[in-house]
Amino acid sequence: MKRWRKTLVGLMLIIKIAILSTAVVASSQALAGCDEWCGDLRIPYPFGVKQGCHLNQTFLITCNKTNSPPKAFLMDTDISVTNISLHGELHILQPIVRYCYEQVQVSDPFIPNATNLSVPAALPIADGKNKFIATGCNTFGLFSGMLKGSEFLSGCISVCTNGSAIVDGSCFGNGCCELEIPKGLTNLSLFVGQLLPNETNILKYNPCGYAFVVGDERFKFDSTYIQRFEDEEVEVVVDWAIGNQTMNVCRQNSQRISNFSDDGSQYRCECLDGFMGNPYLPQGCEDIDECKDEKLNKCKYECINTIGNYTCKCPKNFKGDGRHGGEGCTRDSKAFIPIIIGIGVGFIVFLIGSTWIFLGYKKLKFIKRKEKFFIENGGFILQQQLSQWQSPNEMVRIFTQEELEKATNNYDNSTIVGKGGFGTVYKGVFEDGLAVAIKKSKIVDQSQTDQFINEVIVLSQINHRNVVRLLGCCLETQVPLLVYEFVTNGTLFEHIHDKTKHASLSWEARLKIALETAGVLAYLHSSASIPIIHRDIKTTNILLDDNYTAKVSDFGASKLVPMDQTQLSTMVQGTLGYLDPEYLLTSELTEKSDVYSFGIVLLELITGKKAVCFDGPEAERNLAMYVLCTKDDLLEEVVDRGMMVKETNFEEIKETAKIAKKCLRIKGEERPSMKEVAMELDGVRLMQVQRSWVDNNSLSNAEERVCLLDVEASDSSHFIASGTMNNTVGDSIKASILSHIHHGR
Structure with a gap:
């Protein structure tokens, strides 16, 4: 029994040795019967040590076994080989060229030492895998060769200003410099020399300089190399290939x-x-057996090796590709179809139920959020205030969020009609065909809720024909939304400055717009139940309807002034070019700030120029400064050339310009009130009416016309000079002015 056991153990040992021998033969990189190793160097075919073991003489490796350990050399040369790669790389050792100051003849201090790299022409320097290095203090290194049939020379300089500037691993000129070797460079020669051989301190600090070509990954600079570098050879990477x-x-x-x-x-x-x-x-x-290494295959179940590839088998009752991330394995049986249908139906029911619950929760959350915004925006307070009004038919309407979203197609970009510093304006159309303008603010300030409510109430009571009427608001969003009547003919800014959209306005139309705007501001300052300072009067906030009637809009920056106050301390807001300089310096807001802004609007109407424009000459960039510095006799030069100006109405333009200059006085207390401005503009309008009477009346009524004009002209001039009128004609003019100012509830 023991004998059979020994025999069995011996057979297993023989089989194991045979298997190991087969594995060794299968993994051998050399031809059969040829040495594969020279010391630690593996020599794969086409390289070989002896005759018949290499492809040709270029691939001959000489193995010197007298060394310990044995050392390999390239062909019959003394070039040491350190590594051979089947990917076309050969690592060989090449000499370093050095230059030591103590060995230099003083008479020839700048003659460098040189050496040639002993690389066979069939083995070019590997492109991008080597670099030229020069180390030392005040050392220059050069390398030369043949590049595309021409001589090539390049080099770098290594200097030492002080020891602290030399950093380990840094090879950018302090103690070490390096260069890339151009692709295709052959017959490589190296040179190294010194720049300051007579400097004693340099000689003491750096006795030698070195230059060499080395593989990218085979050299890392160390600051100790400045004083001592013992290597005689470095490793260079060359390419090899089959001709x-x-x-x-x-x-x-x-x-x-x-x-x-x-x-x-x-x-x-x-x-x-x-x-x-x-x-x-x-x-x-040889084929790779990917199934033996889990890193080489992506099988989820069973791996089957094939020639050059592998397949992944699916488990029983499944078919398809068993690879991870592939098509996957699917059941191959009709018996499971009812189960799949049941699971599918159950999933659909679950999905529908989950969706219903989610939508219900989302709707409830949406309602809660609307209620939260409604309370934060003062909705209950506003409703309480509105319920106390005596005229319920004129109450401001509180719109729902859904109404406004439907009217604007969910605030589609195509419905945007304007953008400003305080928000975006959308055009909305309700189901009854009513067109409205919806202003959506950019920011919300919870501390301004009470003021917003007061502003809505006050503005909703203003029924002035030259103010864009506030129809209602929406408080169910994060920022309150204001709903205004929609004005169809664009802004005054577009009519003055954008001639591609609109024809130029006549002087008569411009004066009418100025008078209507002045009347609105006078009403807001003097006749509203609570005085209002607009704070952002500009041509973009003056809208025009189809009859060119002015409509003042955008009260987003407006301030309500308590009856017992004449000014407010507030953060400066406004538009560049229209901003009152006194308000800008003091932050004290008064009604005279609107007067200044209106003066700029008057100048725009007269000149056709923008309040601030950086495209023209420097003197014309600020409209106010430009006109104020223009002499009265040169006023005709600044009048808008697109406006048909007759000699008969130029006097009206001059009078209007004088009014604008009064409005633009630096000190607010020296500016007229908007009521005074409106009265003076109505006086200019009277001059226009008188001229129209003269032009239109027939010659048969000449005497009656002259008499009437004499009376009215004298009274008008007296009104312009003193601001008061005491006769019959004066009373009629005053009534006309008051109709402009007080055309509201």
Whole structure:
């Protein structure tokens, strides 16, 4: 029994040795019967140590076994080989050229030492895998060769200003410098020399300089190299390939690669995907068994190796691809169809139920959020205030969020009609056809809720025909939304400055717009139940309807002035060019700030120029300064050339310009009130009416016309000078002015 056991153990040992021997043979990189190792260096075919073991003389490796350990040399040279790669790289040792100051003849201090790299022409320097290095203090290194048939020379300088500037690993000129080697450079020669050989301190600090070519990953600068660098040789990477004159040596399961060579005169062999080994050996590349290594396959279940690839088997009753991330395995049985249908129906029911619950929760959350915004925006307080009004038919309407979203197609960009510093204006159309303008603010300030409510109440009571009427508001959003009547003919800014959209306004139309705007501001300052300072009067906030009637809009920056106050301390807000300079300096807001802004509007109507424009001459960039610095006799030069100005109405323009200059006085207390401005503009309008009477009346009524004009002209001039009127004609003019100012509830 023991004998059979010993026999069995012996047979198993023999089988194991045979298997190991087969594995060694299969993984050998050399030809059969050839040495594969020289010391620690593995020598794969086409390289070989002895005759018949290498492809040709270029691939001969001489193994000197007298050294300990044995040392490999390239062909019959003394070039040491340290590594051979089947990917076309050969690592060899090359000498360092050095220059030591103490060995230099003082008479020839600048003659460098030189050496040639002993690299065979068939093994060019590997492109992008080597660099030229020069180390030392005040050392220059050069390298030369042949590049595309021409001589090539380059180099770098390594200096030492002080010891602290030399950093380990840094090779940018302090103690060490480096250069890239151009692709295709051959016959490489190296030179090294010194710049200041007679400097004693340099000699003491840095006795030698060095230059060499080395592989990118084979050298890291160390500051100690400045004083001592003991290496005699460094490792250089060269390329090797098979010449085209040699018959194709790529074996089974490999392919020929020649795109690495510019002229295609050389090639290499590499294994196909799914194969490994030496593509130059007679047996070629061998199949990789991906199933033996989980890192090489992506099978979820069972792996089956195939030639050059592998497949993944699905478990029983499944079919398809068992790879991770692939098509996956699917059941291959009709018996499971009812189960799948049941699961599907159950899932659909679950999905519908979950969706219903989610939508219900979302709707409830939406309602809660609207209620929260309604309370935060003062909705209950506003409703309480509105319920106390005596005229319920004129109450401001509180719109719902859904109404406004439907009217604006969910605030689509196509419905935007304007953007400003305080928000965006959308055009909305309700189901009854009513067109409205909806202003959506950019920011919300909870501390301003009470003021917002007061503003809504006050503005909703203003029924002035020259104020854009506030129809209502929406408090169910994060920022309150204001709903105004929609004005169809654009802004005054567009009519003055954008001639591509609108024809130029006549002087008569401009004066009418100025008078209507002045009347609105006078009403807001003097006749509203609570005085209002607009704070952002400009041509973009004056809208025009189809009859060119002015409509003042955008009360987003407006301030309500308590009856017992004449000014407010507030953060400066407004538009560049229209901003009252006194308000800008003091932050004290008064009704005279609106007067200043209106003066700029008057100048725009007269000149056709923008309040601030950086495109023209420097003197004309600020409209107020430009006109104020223009002499009265030169006023005609600044009048808008697009406006048909007759000699008969130029006096009206001059009078209007005088009014504008009064409005633009630096001190607010020196400016007229808006009521005074409106009265003076109505006086200018009277001059226009008188001129119209003269032009239109027939000659048969000449005497009656002259008499009437004499009386009215004298009274008008007296009104313009003193601001009061005491006769019959004066009373009629005053009534006309008051109709402009007080045309509201």
